Structures are given as structure tokens and as C-alpha cells.
Amino acid sequence: MDFTNTIGVSAAGMEAQAQRLRVAAENLANKETTGSTPDADPYRRKTITFKEALDRTTGVAGVKVKEIGQDHSQFETRYDPSNPAADAKGYVKMPNVNSMVEIMDTHEAQHSYDANLNTMQITRSMMTRTINLMK
Structure with a gap:
């Protein structure tokens, strides 16, 4: 048994989450960040994708961030003629940020993080028991 591989996989998962x-x-934080002029685009929602990453020294697959990209969906418009970014109308x-989507994403990330942390704690407990048996 190689407990360090298990801990490494869990740590990679925690970092990704x-x-x-x-x-x-x-x-x-940028849900209300508009452009500063009528022609400027507002904040564009960021997206994150993951990939499987093989650690060549141990031969164990983990997870890493593949890319932090941008969501190219349409911007909504709001009537606010006093805003410096308002057009002639x-x-x-x-921004194309939906609070509910972001909140759900944070909940999913938290659950995944917790699962990896739990795996790490169980692995540590198993290591401790194994060492105690060897005494």
C-alpha cells in the first residue's frame, strides 16, 4: 500500500476545487462590473475546466486545471441612463454572471473539497493504525 499516492491525489483534488x-x-464579485464607456464590454464570466494529469514519477492520475476561460454568452442589458457605460438609448x-449558477458551483466545489479532505483524513488514520500495529 502506498498511502502517499492517495494523499497526493486528494491534495490535487483539493487544489483544483x-x-x-x-x-x-x-x-x-464582478456581477455588477460594467464597462466605463458605452462601447466597452462589461466583465465577462470566467469558466474553469479540469483535466486528468498523470504523475509520471508515481504513475498515479490526479486532476489539474486545464484552462480558465471565458463564457462567451450574450450580455444582458439594463436601463440605466445615468451610468457612464449607457448607450444613446x-x-x-x-456582465453575463448568474448568481445562482455561481452559488451552485461553489456548493459543488465545497462538497468535492470536503470529500477529498475526508479521504486524506481516513488515509492518515489508516497510516497511523498501521504504524501502531508495527510497534
């Missing part, structure tokens, strides 16, 4: 949380938090392009 932490990055997923950071992306969702950034999206939520008074409409402002708003």
Missing part, C-alpha cells in the same frame, strides 16, 4: 472556488468568487451591457 480551491481554484474553482476562486473563479466563482471572482465572478460573483440609456441601456448598459451587464
Whole structure:
């Protein structure tokens, strides 16, 4: 049994989910960030994708961030003629961030993070028991 491989896989999963949380938090923080002029685009929602990553030294597959990209869906508009980014009709392009999607993504990331942490704790407990048996 190689417990370090299990811990390494769990740690990689925790790091990937932490990055997923950071992306969702950034999206939520910029939900109202418009452009500064009528022609400027507002904040564009970021997306994150993962890939399987093989550790060549151990031969164990883990997970890594493949890419932090952008969501190219349409911007919604809101009537706000006092905004500096308003067009001639008074409409402002708003970021393509949906709070519910981001909140659900944070919940999923938290559950995945917790599962990896639990796996790491169980592995540590098994290592401790094994060492105690060898005494």
C-alpha cells in the first residue's frame, strides 16, 4: 500500500476545487462590473475546466486545471441612463454572471473539497493504525 499516492491525489483534488472556488468568487464579485464607456464590454464570466494529469514519477492520475476561460454568452442589458457605460438609448451591457449558477458551483466545489479532505483524513488514520500495529 502506498498511502502517499492517495494523499497526493486528494491534495490535487483539493487544489483544483480551491481554484474553482476562486473563479466563482471572482465572478460573483464582478456581477455588477460594467464597462466605463458605452462601447466597452462589461466583465465577462470566467469558466474553469479540469483535466486528468498523470504523475509520471508515481504513475498515479490526479486532476489539474486545464484552462480558465471565458463564457462567451450574450450580455444582458439594463436601463440605466445615468451610468457612464449607457448607450444613446440609456441601456448598459451587464456582465453575463448568474448568481445562482455561481452559488451552485461553489456548493459543488465545497462538497468535492470536503470529500477529498475526508479521504486524506481516513488515509492518515489508516497510516497511523498501521504504524501502531508495527510497534
